[in-house]
Amino acid sequence: MTEIAIPEGSPFGLANLPYGVFSTPGAEPRVGVRVADSVVDLAVALGDDTFARPSLNAFMAQGRARWAEVRRRITELVSGDVPDAAVHPLASVTLHLPFEVADYVDFYASEHHASNLGRLFRPDAEPLMPNWKHLPVGYHGRAGTLVVSGTEIVRPNGQRKAPADAAPTFGPSARLDIEAEVGFVVGTGSPLGASVGTGDFAERVFGAVLVNDWSARDIQAWEYVPLGPNLGKSFATSVSAWVVPLLALEAARVPTPTQDPEPLPYLRESSPWGLDLDLAVEWNGQRVSRPPYREMYWSPAQMLAHLTVNGAASRTGDLYASGTVSGPEKDQRGAFIELTWGGKEPITVNGEERTFLQDGDEVVITATAPAADGSRLGFGEVRGRILPARAAE
Amino acid sequence: MTEIAIPEGSPFGLANLPYGVFSTPGAEPRVGVRVADSVVDLAVALGDDTFARPSLNAFMAQGRARWAEVRRRITELVSGDVPDAAVHPLASVTLHLPFEVADYVDFYASEHHASNLGRLFRPDAEPLMPNWKHLPVGYHGRAGTLVVSGTEIVRPNGQRKAPADAAPTFGPSARLDIEAEVGFVVGTGSPLGASVGTGDFAERVFGAVLVNDWSARDIQAWEYVPLGPNLGKSFATSVSAWVVPLLALEAARVPTPTQDPEPLPYLRESSPWGLDLDLAVEWNGQRVSRPPYREMYWSPAQMLAHLTVNGAASRTGDLYASGTVSGPEKDQRGAFIELTWGGKEPITVNGEERTFLQDGDEVVITATAPAADGSRLGFGEVRGRILPARAAE
DSSP: OBOOOOOTTOTTSTTTOOEEEEEOTTSOOEEEEEETTEEEEHHHHHOOGGGSSSSSHHHHTTOHHHHHHHHHHHHHHHHSOBOGGGEEEGGGSEEEOSSOOOOEEEEOOOHHHHHHHHHHHOTTSOSSOTTTTTSOOEEEOOGGGEEETTOOEEOOEEEEOOTTOSSOEEEEOSSEEOOEEEEEEESSOBOTTOOOOGGGHHHHEEEEEEEEOOEEHHHHHHHOTTTOOOTTTTTOEEEOSOBEEGGGOGGGEEOOOOOSSOOOGGGOOSSOOEEOOEEEEEETTEEEEOOBGGGOSSOHHHHHHHHHTTOOOBOTTOEEEOOOOOOSSGGGOSSHHHHTTTTTSOEEETTEEESSOOTTOEEEEEEEEEOTTSSEEEEEEEEEEEEOOOOOO | OBOOOOOTTOTTSTTTOOEEEEEOTTSOOEEEEEETTEEEEHHHHHOOGGGSSSSSHHHHTTOHHHHHHHHHHHHHHHHSOBOGGGEEEGGGSEEEOSSOOOOEEEEOOOHHHHHHHHHHHOTTSOSSOTTTTTSOOEEEOOGGGEEETTOOEEOOEEEEOOTTOSSOEEEEOSSEEOOEEEEEEESSOBOTTOOOOGGGHHHHEEEEEEEEOOEEHHHHHHHOTTTOOSTTTTTOEEEOSOBEEGGGOGGGEEOOOOOSSOOOGGGOOSSOOEEOOEEEEEETTEEEEOOBGGGOSSOHHHHHHHHHTTOOOBOTTOEEEOOOOOOSSGGGOSSHHHHTTTTTSOEEETTEEESSOOTTOEEEEEEEEEOTTSSEEEEEEEEEEEEOOOOOO
16 A cells, blocks of 8 residues: 655645546556646546546546545545555656547637737737627637647648738748647536536536647638638647646636626626636746736636537537636737737747747646645646648648 | 349439438447438348447448448349348438547638628628638538437527627527538548648548538627637538448549639649539428539548648548538529528518528438439438527526
8 A cells, every 4th residue: 555645735736636547558548646746546546447448538427426526535545545556656657638529619718818819910900809708709629639748749831821922832830839728628518409507617517627729820810711710720739638627626716807798698607717727838948928817808617608508519528728818918928929929029038039939849838726725736737849840742 | 132122213223322320219320321212231231240330430440442342242232132131111210420520620612602601791891811712711610519410400599799789689590591511521530740632532531421501690790700600500510311432423523613823732633523413402392502512612632631731630530511512603502691692682482581591491402413323323311490499598
């Protein structure tokens, strides 16, 4: 038996207990929970086959009462001795995408980000579209290109056309960017024809992850009218390996910023699901931004209510992301196109000038949040390094 | 043993042989092939467990050589006597969604449709965006809300705002429309980082279906800037129950219309995959349109090449649809917003005036194409009836 040592102030202590999927040499991927710098194999520790699977989906589909029960059991277990066979050092395991992604939706819920992008993409128009304060604007992304943190990101090829060019050219994106986001994972879905009210958020959503929505701004700018982003986003989207349970985020709840005009009734919340998460973005090891999630205009409960208000089905494994988290200050912007104002104001990273990502650059996004025991819990990082584009055929 | 009678000129003769998923009372859904008005149970007829499953995905993943071999075996089998236990009258079976949908993408590949919608949605601007003739514009839709033909369609609720309104209101869509489309189903996927050349289309794509991309135009018009359509589409998208194999469509191949300017090299085709399909749209039993697929500007091979040129992965079960099929003539338009010019020019359907869909209305889309034996093969219909909206909460 092993007692897992949890250092004072660990971001992965008993108030967190995030879930992931891991493997050890010669064994199949299975569900684990992170405790400090260890991974506890839940199929072994709890003797429950739900966790002897390569994704969280089966467990997530079982619903909130079961999520709460398992969390209690894990807390009891980890507070005492855990069977040796169930404990692996984090450094010895491989982490996998923690859930099978059903549909992937990306919102655009930061007023600061939407305003900045509006100014950059449409300099001659009002930065916020007329609909923006009436509904959480979002679009569907490509579920099949979600990858786990650590996956290397190949610079995409595509069509780019600067305003002065007569015609588009084909080649590697020259304006490769990040978007630091928070994603929400649906545990229990809702059938076609049903809508999920804002009050049902915690019944439906299992947990949260960090997302890096890599974005090729030159490809995006050329393609996105009138049907929205596509190839400028679909080459890869990275998610953290650990899903922080919504049950661990109660202490992080805060009101959303004042919503004016008042949203339509289906978007109102009796107890808002704003979240006081502090994100941090590191570019080649240097912290370049600290996006504050508490500034997000629309809450994740409002996002899910909007997504389903037309009767769209939701499914176990649906992931919806917040859109770039940007605060009002320059050093709170969650995308490099904002930090460098469209590439016109380079920043210095480890003594080198940067506007967009260069080959070999690495970005790591992390986050912390207030936990129930007064500590701060951590989200697993979402990390990615840029590889050179493939030769165009 | 049963000899399946195939009437002279049947659209479901030996030159077609589309695949679907069916069930009979008390038995699980499984794969069948349609021959005239019969369904042949392939697990029973071929003694192959690949077909004893509730979707085509396992078979589709096996690749083109296997698709061709199974097609030869079915042709031989059906040309002689088939075991009684393998043959079911079409009228006695329930048809299901024939494949598990991975990612769903909707293109916008008809120049006539894109121009018409541009005029209607943006009357003060050029109808075609500058990118339209350089790339097949498309966006991701909601895979989880694809339904099989025959599923009733509940009128969606949502936010609508007419230009003269001060603020949006919530309620049932008053401008519920159809889009008659053709969809292509990926059989063998491609990994992250790889791109699929136009010449690999027939290696990758298993077959084609008809799609009705139900569209709430009032919801769409309010929400779609700047990230594209979302709730105006995601309430339901219907697909036909039968997947016509690409192997059956060789005789339907035609050149695409002249593409000027010449596309970038990755979009060029040595032997274009235009398709000479004749669609027909019936509104409450009256034919209101005959959209010609041969007029589509971009071919499905170009669509797949574009989708993956940035290294996006494709998967077995990916569905990508053409966008509304509209020809140059008024009675060739595949959406009611075009047929009735934004509702300003009602048409008469069975003696009643119509602009958009009313509760109880039914739409059926069918299609035929030249077959290898000189006959015309049929696509299974895609049918849907409108139910009243649910009471808004």
